[in-house]
Ligand code: SF4
């Protein structure tokens with residue numbers, strides 16, 4: 001069964017464009033970003049609103065390909081297509097964009113974007129290990145704070161940063177509580193609905209309203225659990241989804257998994273839980289604490305990225321997963337290479353099987369994806 005509270009989350013995305021326009025008219029300032037490495041606390045501390053930018057629809061890809069190579073990943077081409085055609089209300093209404101040099105395609109896209117939108121591009125180290133990398137990233141986050149202050153005409157104090165840390169930590173804790181309910185059997189929330197909630201969070205500009213609705217959803221799910229109800233039968237095979245971001249518009253693999261009768265019990269990627277994993281430390285320098293939290297993001301752009309391997313082996317146990325589906329966009333070299341490494345690691349640490357699906361935003365390979373997923377589900381014994 002589907003919780004009634006999902007009706008609220010269904011309504012968030014259709015209303016988000018109108019909501020940003022009306023808040024902008026009331027004098028609110030928005031700062032756009034694409035990636036989990038963007039330090040959102042700095043935007044909140046400055047009194048502005050962080051907004052995730054559109055990058056998950058196929059429609060603007062043809063426009064993106066006018067300036068970018070066709071063999072770039074669809075996420076980059078979609079982001080750029082939305083930006084140059086001015087079809088993303090969130091991009092259009094942002095004062096400036098915080099970009100990052102996580103992968104080659106994105107950093108070159110940001111160079112092009114700089115010609116028509118004010119940008120602050122943060123240089124991300126290639127590794128999260130080592131004092132040099134840590135200090136360098138802290139200096140980049142300090143530069144980001146200076147740029148946010150300059151561009152918004154404000155001063156960001158330590159007290160404001162601490163306030164933003166506490167607000168966003170509270171929201172991360174709430175999202176972790178919600179996700180953890182799916183350790184139950186039967187799973188309480190479908191993967192598609194979990195994605196809808198994480199996506200709604202990106203487009204709800206009033207944090208208190210969003211949090212209140214998540215709390216009500218958690219209460220409803222707990223009541224379902226007490227009655228032995230769930231989103232799937234108890235016998236449904238349990239799948240964790242990992243890999244590239246797969247937001248609304250690019251959720252076709254999740255849809256196929258659940259249409260095939262399996263339950264997506266956890267979404268590890270950046271459209272799911274990756275950004276909610278760790279809190280920002282509340283002691284010491286708030287600026288350094290913000291920097292350290294973001295540097296620990298287990299993204300394949302890091303070399304090595306052992307944190308993701310360990311995380312998935314642990315999640316497989318915690319969520320009683322029967323399999324992991326690793327989605328990689330065509331043209332995303334880092335996640336593609338890491339898929340084999342991840343499969344081998346999982347084979348040695350718990351033995352949960354991994355299926356890699358390499359695809360893009362088109363619907364042309366849906367039949368093939370369905371056949372592969374059904375074959376793997378058939379092989380998994382319960
Ligand atoms: S996968 Fe890596 S580069 Fe992409 S949004 Fe997540 S953290 Fe950023």
Ligand code: SF4
Pocket residue numbers: 073074075076102103104105106244245301329331332333334335
């Ligand atoms: S999916 Fe891969 S190639 Fe695409 S933006 Fe993310 S890290 Fe870069």
